[in-house]
Amino acid sequence: MAEQDRGNEQYITEQFKRYYATEAQRVEAPPEIRRREFGFLSFGGRTMFRHIGFQDPQQFRGYLREYAPAHTYFSAAYYKDPRASMAEKGWLGADLVFDIDSDHFDLPCQKEHDRWTCRTCGKEGKGHPPETCHDCKKATFIEETWLCENCLRAAKYEAQKLLDILIEDFGFQASGELSVNFSGNRGFHVHVRSPSAKELDQLARREIVDYIRGIGIEAEYQGLIARRGRGGTASEQRGWRGRSIRALYDFIAEATPEQIKGLKLGRGASLNLIESRDEILTALMNKQPSRVVKYIDGKSMGKLLEAAVREQASAIDTVVTTDLRRLIRLPNTLHGKTGWLTQNIPIDDLADYDPLTQAIAFTEGTERVFINRAPEIVLSGETYGPFEEESLELPLAVAIFLLCKNAARVER
């Protein structure tokens, strides 16, 4: 994104200050605050202030009031001395954290609202930028990424699948051990706080990531390829075993013949999937996966399963979860790229949660801004834009959102 306008930065900082003056009091400090590292970014700041520690919630809230940071982070990790340099901190454990960001998804709506411009030759396009520019072959772009209810719904769906896996398979307690937050921009975070999660090392966290993404799943171990002496009904439906049968069922039921051909399965298997679809679905529905074997050979089953599990897996970011020293956004603080709140959501309320209404921080007042270019945005049920080179008096939440996205400037 282009550099933030100096005037904008000043204006947003003032607004954030005004917000924190009254609301900092309501920001909940993370559990075990004295063991946590904090990090902050200011508007226009290029480097993060990190290795910061606080003795108690009051001291921390004082910091928010004084500096009104654009972004507020805390460590998933617990340290003996959070203020020391990385090597000296003394790692004691870390919450298990997950990040779901719709920017990593491939969604049709992104082709509507996201744009890129090649830094070298100025070529423009919609959606995600290509690996290299088609015209000049360079690989650096200015990106304008936006979001809409579609992206957020997609992210929420992934978060729900993640929570299901964490509760059903890993046995974490929905109340007490799991918390889910709207990230304040394009996604959701899930934090697991439990003694068994805290001590997991990097390798273990990587296995959990693979589990949740369905990476490395093999049909043989899902009871989907019968060996001699094996087979019969899979009475056990634990973990991915049950889920992969559901995944296969849904995938086969919904796949078009073109999609099936696209998987490049064995010829017999492709044909059977199209011609004997009902028989295969019945076998899966009766949880008799071994009966599927006569229609689909082992190798084809592997490919089919890999494609099918994507729908049941959760598209978590792989780096965030495996990083033992990650800083992650603190709930109920402001997000400097939207002016919205990073917001904790009770798990039971997640299904009905609408960030575009509930995470709005600046609920009162208006501001006149000049907008360069911005797609349509729906906030609190009202539709605004699309905008193109126009000057408008807008509700403060909309104005600050456009300013944070650097698509507008204040007109006074």
Next chain:
Amino acid sequence: MISDREAAKYPFLNDAVTYVETLGLTLENLVDPSYTGVLERGERRVSQAILSGEATVELEDTLTELLSFPVANMFITAMAEEYLFRRYALSEAARAHELLKDEAEERIAKLARLEFGWDLRLVQERVGEKLYRFEAHFKDYLKNAASFREPEWKLVNRLIRNGYVLLTKRDASRLLQEEIQRRIGSLVSKRRRISLPDPLRIRVNNLQKLFDENRSRLTGQALPTKLLTEALPPCIRHAFQGLMAGRRASHMERFALTSFLINAGMGIDDIVKLFASITDFDEQFTRYQIEHIAGLRGSRTRYTPPTCSTLKTHRVCYEPDRLCERIKHPLSYYRIKVRDYQRE
């Protein structure tokens, strides 16, 4: 109180270690001819680690078998060979595994819980051809299985519910072998100067000689100083070519490439030149990052490239070939290929 036989079978158990301590043996005692058998067995435990990688089980004389374990540990610590710490721990853990797999389920469960603090329950569930006899909390499972490469050990291919993973007896013994290996590894890998009486010193020297004779077979040859691009594994080759083409790379991909090049022996100046010539990065910054990964800055840790499974997780693994199936680290791929090229 632990029986002599149990202590001899599993001399690394806390009870066995305490039992040996109560005997109050000193180095001077060990020089006494009556302990020659113990010293010989201790020396043989180490030579078995060097030569075959698995110590034998010798329970005819249980006291000798028990006492030779701390003696062998002392020899290993005195040799102070980093590589041997691991190999010896593996050798002793493999020996324990031989015994464990024939123990009753109850014995295995007790060992896992009391010695290693596992959250483990006895169950009886048949799924297909497998009879599951335990369920272990996933944290205990992962602590031991996460480094295994076979697909059957991946958590995603396991039966797990409510935080517990089903295990067969074979599974449980194999996972315990890992625990045992770690424990023995930490018993011997102390940096400590030991001054030994001559009869013991002679045995250590013999073992040192034996290890030196086998060193290159065990630890592999040094890598050539010039990068052999023909020997790069597919993932690193892909990252390398991507960099040349100016393709956008993830942080993990860049990290994998840089740490690989450093560990494959490419000079820092050469890497900086390579990166700076084809990207828009400014040279100072690029150099700083590379030096950081090389352990010349910051935490002073020299980073090794991520393992194959980490690269798979982060989608950096690219078109694995047949050699990839045999290795779990991109540097191993490179080592094998380099050796093949050097032979030609």
